[in-house]
Amino acid sequence: MASRALSQLLLAMMLPLLKLESTFVPTVQSELKLSGGKPGQELNQNKKVEESVLVSSYVQLEFSNRTRPQKLPENLTLPAASTPLTPRTLTALGLTTECHVNPNGTRFCTCHSGYLWNATLCSLYPTCHGHTSETDSCMCRSFHGPVPGYCQLLPPAPADLILDSQLQMPRDTLNLILLKKEEATNLRWYLKHPESDKLTFLRPGTNVSQMSSQGQTGLSITGLSRHWTGSYVSIFEAQGFRWRLSQVVQVPLEEKEVVRLPDELSISRASSSGFQLSCCIPLTNLTYTATWSPGEGSQASLHNFSDSQCLVLTVEHCPEADTTYTCTLHSQNLAPLVAPVSVTIIQDGDTTCPEDFSVVAWNVTKAGFVAQAPCPVNKRGMVKRLCGPDGTWGPVQNSCTEAEILATSIRAKLLLEGQGKPDEEVQCILSRLPGQVDVVSTPSDLQETLHTVTLLANVVAETRTELTDSALKDLLTTTDKILEVKLSSLWTLAQAQAPALASDFLKAVETLVHSLSSQQHPFSFTSSNVLLQSQLLRHTSPPGHQMSFPAWPFLQALIPWYSLAPLVHNGTNVSITTLVLQKLDHYLTSSYAQGMWTPYTTPGLVLVVSITADGQAFTQAELIMDFEDVNVTVLCVFWDYSLFQGHGGWSDKGCRVHAGNTSAVTRCVCQHLTAFSILMSQHAIPENPILNLLSQVGVGVSILALLTCLVIYRLVWGVVVRNKVSFFRHAALYNMVICLLVADACFLGGPFFPSGYHSLFCLATAFLCHFFYLATFFWMLAQALVLAHQLLFVFHQLSKYLVLSLMVTLGYLCPLGFAGVTLGLYLPQRKYLWEGKCLLNEDGVMLHAFSEPVLAIVCVNGLVLVIVVLKLLRPSLSEGPPVEKRQALVGVLKALLILTPIFGLTWGLGVAVIFDQDSMVSHYIFTILNSLQGVFILVFGCLTDKKVLEALRKRFRFRGTQSSNSAVSLATNESCTSEHSKERSERASYEERMTD
Helix, strand or coil, rough: CCHHHHCCCEEECCCCCEECCCCCCCCHHHHHEEECCCCCCCCCCCCCCCCECCCCCEEEEEEEECCCCCCCCCCCCCCCCCCCCCCCCCCCCCCCCCEECCCEEEEEEEEECCCCCHHHHHHHEEECCCCCCCCCCCEEEEEEEECCCCCCEECCCEEEEEEEEEECCCCCCEEEEECCCCCCCEEEEEEECCCCCCCCEEECCCCEEEEECCEEEEEEEECCHHHHHHEEEEEECCCCCCEEEEEECCCCCCHHHHHEEEEEEECCCCCCEEEEEEEEEEECCCCEEEEEEHHHHHHHHECCCCCCEEEEEECCCCCCCEEEEEEEEEEECCCCCEEEEEEEEEEECCECCCCCCCCCCCEEECCCCCEEEEEECCEEEEEEEEECCCCEEEEEECEEHEEEEHHHHHHHHHHHHCCCCCCHHHHHHHHHHHHCCCCCCCHHHHHHHHHHHHHHHHHHHHHHHCEHHHHHHHHHHHHHHEEEEHHHHHHHHHHHHHCHHHHHHHHHHHHHCCCCCCCCCCCCEEECCEEEEEEEEECCCCCCEEEEEEECCEEEEEHHHHCCCCCCCCCCCEEEEEEECHHHHHHHCCCCCCCCCCCCCCCCCCEEEEECCCCCCEECCEEEEEECCCCCEEEEEECCCCCCCCCCCCCCCEEEEEEECCCCEEEEEECCCCCCEEEEEEECCCCCCCHHHHHHHHHHHHHHHHHHHHHHCCCCHHHCCHHHHHHHHHHHHHHHHHHHHHHHHHHHHHCCCCCCCCCCCHHHHHHHHHHHHHHHHEEEEEEEEHHHHHHHHCCCCCHHHHHHHHHHHHHHHHHHHHHHHHHHHHHHHHCCEEECCCCCCCCCCHHHHHHHHHHHHHHHHHHHHHHHHHCCCHHHHHHCCCHHHHHHHCCCCHHHHHHHHHEEEEHHHHHHHHCCCCCHHHHHHHHHHHCCCHHHHHHHHHHHHHHHHHHHEEEEEEEECCCCCCCCCCCCCCCCCCCCCCHHHHHHHHHHHHHH
16 A cells, blocks of 8 residues: 555646547556536437537546656546446646645645645645745645545636836835735735845834725735835735735835945045045845046956945045045936045145054044945944044944944844734744844944844733743843843943934833733843843732832832722632842933932832733832832932933832831832832932921911901991992902811811821811812902993892802802812722822822912903903093093003902913923912912902991991092992093992992
């Protein structure tokens, strides 16, 4: 049986022509099996005359020898045992499939031209090379045992791949359109680079996008470069087959890709007889021819390398004068690429830098010029050195980059743009990085390595790729090596060119660490510079999740149970990953957020914590960190990537320092999860003592002023409130005084209570501050609305009981609703309190629950103020005598002085504070004006009211002389009729309604 299997060499299918004769002439020792023909087709057994008929059958031929004959016989007899039909003779045989059988019984079956395996067999059986891939062309398949089918004749292509032009310009957009004639499924796009036979998968990325509509599918690629040159392949399934359609795209080089070695040169005729100039380009599928000019007395030679080719011009004798040599590259149908190199001849008397052999050999160079030298083998870039104006050499600038490091960085960049599968490529690139860090020797090497990590983090974040434990180990090993002390000098040089280098690297590592697959937990890693703990949390109870790290300072971290309890429910898998990085914050820029004082020192420790539940990352949770053996003043901070134009900086927002269990322990409590550290100083560092002092003094003075207001109202209330208009006005002012007094008292008393959610007094203080400050402004709004009604509806009488009920509802019930909803919404999320204070949380809660309602009220009050001014400055007023005009202006000015502080328009400065938080001027003005709100109410609400002053004089038996030419009557009897004109009376009536 084994020898018979070895001799089975050919599998033939599709007999296109059978010539049936009455004679049977065997010509080859064979066995023919007729497995069927087309349905309804019969062979005539009765006629003895010769006739021909077309039959489609599956025929298997087994030859006795191991090799198939070079030519099949013209006549092949059908054995009688294989069919019940009268013997017939085959006169033509069309082959579709050829199989070779191995001794182990495996059959490798290849399709002939024009035939293909169907899509089902393509997906079920491996190729002849032993693997199954979606990019296979289905020409050769491997079978164990009997072959389940045969290659079938391909129908016409069910689609057309349309390309506007095979030649695409750099930075342009490539558009490929697949016009479908039949229904197509499993459509995928690939790119086959000229230097590789491998197909690279194309997916949506920063440069790649796909679109689909009825009857067509498109692929668009923006920002083309030479890395997008190659054959674009569209693979899809239609009509039962897997189809491959392709188009070749060529992208020419750009002038910036032409490397000149050097790009300028100064040379002495006395010390050098000649020189060499190189013009190099990367390898591409386009054919370029290069020429140097001028070329007299020179020789040009072509040098090929693994990834580039260079045209080297050897100038045997230096020119007598300055000369520009030009390298010109030509390609068919393309504009030439021109790369000039200026050669300056050093003349007698010129200041020069002497020969030097530091790092590389430096020739005599003219002052003010930059000497250049090529990088060593397997490196890309240039070594440069400036010759100073005084003829002294400057420092060596080494921009050489290892070719392998640069290639890996380019590969990561193309992966982000859309070339390759992230789940495969990210793991592969990470596995290469530890070995590449070992050969880092220049700032460019370090910069490209860190850039590669940043690119991979962006890919992982956009595609939500999960890392395996081996990939994460490679990343952490790379991070550990990058933070080694031996690279500290390279860090300094690299950050001089890219200040955000360390910040970007920290963010990238944080992103990649968060991407560990949940199936890989628990996971731990320990090295000299990197510590990582990761585990699954299936349930939680007090005190919560604890972690400890043997770093300096010794660190213990705790996530309280109330932060984790909402996540751990219904069997949810919660993963917690904690990472400690040593020495990294030495490379983070010493930039601090507004309000933080310098200088600080850092312990070299950065803590990164992430919480993931069901694939979703959570950034808001309370984190308690205990740092031991820290005997100096400590400030808890985190690294804010958005500060300083994206370069990053330290910020203490959301973090505070608490007293530890012992004097040697410093506790930091933060309300969010990000990169934490501590800043240490030998002296205590206040937040902003001047602003704090101004705020406390101003609020204290306001409390005294408000108490004075209450005393005054107690003395004169019965005298000043003699009509409904006066009653509404003074009732609103009285309630404003009460609300503001309670709110200010709570504000001053808040620091005396323990802060935190465990303190009921602190929660109550925050709630009362929120409620009564809001109530103050809602009573301002009530007063403004009553005034507006009096001005707009002069003859409409209001019910005293109705108006008072509406004012109480607006003044107390509305702010109570705001305060209650805020408490119920944010307290369960532990976002209600300001860290370390008994006030509303400044991060979002203060804005939505207090600032926005207050600013809305200020806008309404401002509108009422405009209405008052327009009423006082109506056009008929200008027709009066000059004295009346001046009196009207005085009235307007007095109205502004009275209404502005009472209606709280000074809170409009809060807009400036919100949108310009770095402006200390706005903070000072805002603090002073609003802390003295009670003083303004005393002065403009009580002491400038003529009725109040007259009542106080009568109360204390003081009598004053009244001015007869007062412009604005602040205390008049509504029934009084003066001897002035009707216009003057109407104006006085408006002023009375405003001030009564």
